[in-house]
Amino acid sequence: MTTTQTQLRRDTATNVQAATPAAGEPGYDSTNKRFIIGDGVTAGGIPHASFADVQKQGFAYSTVGGTANAITLTNSPAVTSYSGGCLKLQFKAANTNSGTTTVNVDGLGTKNIYKLYNGSLVALSAGDIVSGAIYEIAYDGTQFQIKGLPNAAPDAYPGAVTGALSGHPFALTVDFTTYSAYSLIIVEGNSSGLASNLALEVSSNGGGLYVPIGTSGAFGQTGAAFYRSYIVTQPSASGPAYAVGEQTGGKAAMSAAVNRVRIGNDNGYVFTGGSVILQPLTKR
Numbered sequence: 001m002t003t004t005q006t007q008l009r010r011d012t013a014t015n016v017q018a019a020t021p022a023a024g025e026p027g028y029d030s031t032n033k034r035f036i037i038g039d040g041v042t043a044g045g046i047p048h049a050s051f052a053d054v055q056k057q058g059f060a061y062s063t064v065g066g067t068a069n070a071i072t073l074t075n076s077p078a079v080t081s082y083s084g085g086c087l088k089l090q091f092k093a094a095n096t097n098s099g100t101t102t103v104n105v106d107g108l109g110t111k112n113i114y115k116l117y118n119g120s121l122v123a124l125s126a127g128d129i130v131s132g133a134i135y136e137i138a139y140d141g142t143q144f145q146i147k148g149l150p151n152a153a154p155d156a157y158p159g160a161v162t163g164a165l166s167g168h169p170f171a172l173t174v175d176f177t178t179y180s181a182y183s184l185i186i187v188e189g190n191s192s193g194l195a196s197n198l199a200l201e202v203s204s205n206g207g208g209l210y211v212p213i214g215t216s217g218a219f220g221q222t223g224a225a226f227y228r229s230y231i232v233t234q235p236s237a238s239g240p241a242y243a244v245g246e247q248t249g250g251k252a253a254m255s256a257a258v259n260r261v262r263i264g265n266d267n268g269y270v271f272t273g274g275s276v277i278l279q280p281l282t283k284r
Helices: 014-017 051-056
Strands: 009-011 026-029 036-037 046-048 061-068 070-074 088-092 101-107 110-117 120-123 133-141 145-147 162-165 169-173 179-191 198-203 211-216 226-233 239-246 249-252 259-264 271-283
Touching: 014 026, 026 101, 051 133, 061 088, 070 088, 070 169, 179 259, 198 249, 211 239
Parallel strands: 009 026, 070 101, 110 145
Antiparallel strands: 026 036, 036 046, 061 070, 088 133, 101 110, 110 120, 133 145, 162 271, 169 259, 179 226, 179 271, 198 211, 198 259, 211 249, 226 239, 239 249
């Protein structure tokens, strides 16, 4: 096979950009090792991505400007329209956003940046974009969607509730509609006299009726602090409740979610000191 050498008009990127090739005229950018084709009106012609361009995604990586909540993106070559397919751009954030955020690409107009969150597209929240991090956004025909953010709220557990152990009996409010297990800890408990058993009871009607769930051994003389640790659980909000601890274990038949846990003793002595720590452990 005989080959014939053919050379295209070629020059450095600066010089190529300074000329406007005719419609259909091919050329070569020797700086970027990139093929170009003229349309008769575009300075430098229309560049065609090389293998290296595809690897580096240079055409889709934008220069960032604007502010934290009103981002501007500049591309080379510039994006000419928001329409026609799914426009995808990457950028390195210059600022951390503080709330709802917009973007303006190559002066084409301001568009919202939304995220998928709990099954819906919603505006960004503070801290969704962090300075120095790289993000990808895609235009869906109405707004840009940002990729890579968590799309559901993390499980949030309230902090432990601490109360002073006093009176008799001592009741705590719980939420077994939301949670299925609690840790219940008694720290440096004390009472007005010797009690043979420390008793746990639960209620599903706000304390109108309590059902025993477990007992433990004698907890000491007046002035002698005692400690207890329990797991109180109701696997189903309409099923049995259980108490598990070092010195206790019991089950109570329930037809609704537990909403009160009560601590008492069978001799009726008054609690005179100590703390109760209550912490949700697992969500339903």
